[in-house]
Amino acid sequence: MKNIAFGQYYPADSVIHRMDPRAKLIVAVLYIVCTFLCTNALCFAVLVLSAVVLTLLSKIPLRLLLRTLRPLIFILAFTSLINIFFTKGEHLLTPESWVVKIYLEGIWNALFMILRITILLAATGIFLSFTTTPIALTDALEQLFSPLKKIRVPVHEVAMMTSIALRFIPLLTEETEKIMNAQKARGADFQSGGLIKRAKALLPVFIPLLSSAMKRADELANAMDCRCYHGGEGRTRLKVLHFRASDVAAMVLVVAFGVGIFFLNRLGIGYTM
Amino acid sequence: MERRDKIVLEHVSFVYGAGTPFEQKALDDVSLRISANCITGVIGHTGSGKSTMMNLLNGLAKPAEGKVYLDGYDINTVLSDVLEEWRTRPEYASLSARAAKKAIKAEIARRQRELCFRVGLVMQYPEYQLFEESVYQDIAYGPKNMGLSPQEIDSRVREAAAFTGVEADWLNRSPFDLSGGQKRRVAIAGVMAMKPEVLVLDEPAAGLDPHGRTQLFEKICAYQKQTASAVIIVSHSMEDMAQYCDEVAVLSGARLILQGSREEVFSHTDLLEQVGLDIPQITQLVRLLRARGVELPENIYTVDRAVELLRERFAETGRCPAGGAK
Numbered sequence: 156m157k158n159i160a161f162g163q164y165y166p167a168d169s170v171i172h173r174m175d176p177r178a179k180l181i182v183a184v185l186y187i188v189c190t191f192l193c194t195n196a197l198c199f200a201v202l203v204l205s206a207v208v209l210t211l212l213s214k215i216p217l218r219l220l221l222r223t224l225r226p227l228i229f230i231l232a233f234t235s236l237i238n239i240f241f242t243k244g245e246h247l248l249t250p251e252s253w254v255v256k257i258y259l260e261g262i263w264n265a266l267f268m269i270l271r272i273t274i275l276l277a278a279t280g281i282f283l284s285f286t287t288t289p290i291a292l293t294d295a296l297e298q299l300f301s302p303l304k305k306i307r308v309p310v311h312e313v314a315m316m317t318s319i320a321l322r323f324i325p326l327l328t329e330e331t332e333k334i335m336n337a338q339k340a341r342g343a344d345f346q347s348g349g350l351i352k353r354a355k356a357l358l359p360v361f362i363p364l365l366s367s368a369m370k371r372a373d374e375l376a377n378a379m380d381c382r383c384y385h386g387g388e389g390r391t392r393l394k395v396l397h398f399r400a401s402d403v404a405a406m407v408l409v410v411a412f413g414v415g416i417f418f419l420n421r422l423g424i425g426y427t428m
Numbered sequence: 429m430e431r432r433d434k435i436v437l438e439h440v441s442f443v444y445g446a447g448t449p450f451e452q453k454a455l456d457d458v459s460l461r462i463s464a465n466c467i468t469g470v471i472g473h474t475g476s477g478k479s480t481m482m483n484l485l486n487g488l489a490k491p492a493e494g495k496v497y498l499d500g501y502d503i504n505t506v507l508s509d510v511l512e513e514w515r516t517r518p519e520y521a522s523l524s525a526r527a528a529k530k531a532i533k534a535e536i537a538r539r540q541r542e543l544c545f546r547v548g549l550v551m552q553y554p555e556y557q558l559f560e561e562s563v564y565q566d567i568a569y570g571p572k573n574m575g576l577s578p579q580e581i582d583s584r585v586r587e588a589a590a591f592t593g594v595e596a597d598w599l600n601r602s603p604f605d606l607s608g609g610q611k612r613r614v615a616i617a618g619v620m621a622m623k624p625e626v627l628v629l630d631e632p633a634a635g636l637d638p639h640g641r642t643q644l645f646e647k648i649c650a651y652q653k654q655t656a657s658a659v660i661i662v663s664h665s666m667e668d669m670a671q672y673c674d675e676v677a678v679l680s681g682a683r684l685i686l687q688g689s690r691e692e693v694f695s696h697t698d699l700l701e702q703v704g705l706d707i708p709q710i711t712q713l714v715r716l717l718r719a720r721g722v723e724l725p726e727n728i729y730t731v732d733r734a735v736e737l738l739r740e741r742f743a744e745t746g747r748c749p750a751g752g753a754k
């Protein structure tokens with residue numbers, strides 16, 4: 156359990172969790188394209204509605220989804236301000252005499268941009284990071300890119316390395332914590348002193364960590380050799396991914412959604428970018 | 429000798445990954461008293477929370493609920509204590525906010541380290557913490573952090589090495605060239621060299637050969653007698669626990685289910701079996717013999733003692749002591 160806890164994966168039993176990771180990847184990409192298709196207020200309203208439905212379907216707490224936005228707040232605020240102050244339009248909101256001129260169009264643009272980025276992030280969260288384990292994701296990527304093997308792109312090898320690396324991250328963090336505590340128990344001080352002193356104080360953590368990581372890598376390589384690992388050729392999988400009817404339905408649905416957005420754009424209801 | 433509490437846990441709970449979907453309660457309302465000047469054993473099956481409990485004893489991990497007292501002092505109040513003290517100091521007002529913050533931080537770190545020196549913790553699989561160029565330097569790491577004089581450090585290193593069976597000619601070797609069991613001894617010596625008032629050993633003998641186990645436990649006993657410290661040992665071996673510990677605590681599923689003198693604890697055969705633990709085989713054998721009428725005291729924890737008593741019986745009666753039966 157602990158092993159998949161890293162990253163943002165949120166374990167739950169939802170329609171989206173159960174989807175094939177390849178389908179999720181494709182749907183995510185298409186859905187993100189949809190967010191870029193939107194150009195008028197009605198479209199955005201529909202988009203927001205769809206995002207709400209997806210959030211409910213995925214059973215991810217809203218709090219978690221919103222947390223992914225936190226690092227972007229500054230950029231969002233900054234670009235909206237630029238949009239508000241520098242968009243020229245027809246409906247002036249501020250008095251003519253003011254040096255700073257704010258147009259209604261600017262506010263709309265800022266709003267659209269915020270919605271677009273928020274939904275883009277929410278969609279990646281809902282389809283990928285929160286509902287798909289990193290390992291499943293690499294698996295899906297490997298299969299989706301497997302046609303590239305024909306032109307000698309080492310797809311399998313890259314995917315294997317990625318999943319091993321992903322698998323090792325939580326192990327290493329756990330181990331770092333353990334070793335740090337062991338050294339603290341012997342009076343190590345990681346906090347006081349200048350930069351150089353602190354860097355030196357980390358040596359007692361870094362050396363055992365490196366040594367055990369190398370040992371682990373060695374053992375893993377041996378274990379793989381013992382099981383006759385010889386690269387991707389002719390390799391079968393433990394977990395065979397299956398496209399089910401629901402996965403196909405999801406893809407059809409998102410394409411239909413895109414087409415719908417396209418026509419709604421044509422109608423041009425509400426403010427249009 | 430009069431019994432005195434060294435460490436007291438009061439309604440302690442601990443949760444891993446609080447607030448995440450992977451939340452796990454590792455300790456649930458544990459209240460435990462650990463006596464000074466004796467060896468306390470902690471037993472419990474895998475995952476019962478023994479290591480978690482040990483990590484709370486030096487203040488590096490904080491309980492979610494409850495208190496941990498060392499000689500009556502709540503070790504998790506270091507922060508508020510320091511803040512309180514500093515507020516009343518005259519020089520506090522004259523310092524700039526930043527300097528004061530820095531000084532307070534340093535003071536907290538100092539006290540935290542002091543706690544670590546008083547409660548020496550040897551974690552489970554401590555062999556992974558070795559890092560110095562030589563075994564000698566690695567054992568000296570703790571004493572060095574304590575700021576002792578070079579002579580004192582030298583004498584402590586040699587003393588601790590002798591206690592744990594680290595041979596003199598290993599001292600100049602790299603710790604990475606030693607075997608697992610040898611590394612384990614070095615790691616234990618590294619904590620012993622700090623001469624803590626409380627020595628906590630989390631499965632010190634796991635993975636050692638039988639001879640090495642006995643030797644290590646005997647040295648630990650000798651250390652305890654010599655320093656009159658409190659020693660806490662976590663182990664899976666009932667035999668070792670029965671032989672070397674004065675008091676025993678039993679954990680099961682994050683809860684403390686038994687504590688007391690070893691006689692008391694091992695008399696609860698049924699309860700121990702219920703949670704997947706045994707009483708030592710020799711104790712069981714002696715009980716069976718008693719049931720068949722052999723006159724033996726009830727609580728015998730070592731094979732040597734049992735053999736000795738049986739010999740005595742034999743010498744007295746001149747026949748096999750199996751109560752008439754051949």
Ligand SMILES: Nc1ncnc2c1ncn2[C@@H]1O[C@H](COP(=O)(O)OP(=O)(O)OP(=O)(O)O)[C@@H](O)[C@H]1O
Nearest residue numbers: 444445452454472473474475476477478479480481
């Ligand atoms: N770093 C951690 N993160 C999350 N859960 C943990 C962590 N360490 C331990 N646990 C969980 O806490 C519980 C108690 O673990 P603990 O290590 O204290 O058991 P233990 O009694 O020492 O077992 P063992 O005899 O195997 O050493 C276990 O269920 C374990 O899964």
Ligand SMILES: [Mg+2]
Nearest residue numbers: 478479480552
């Ligand atoms: Mg343990």
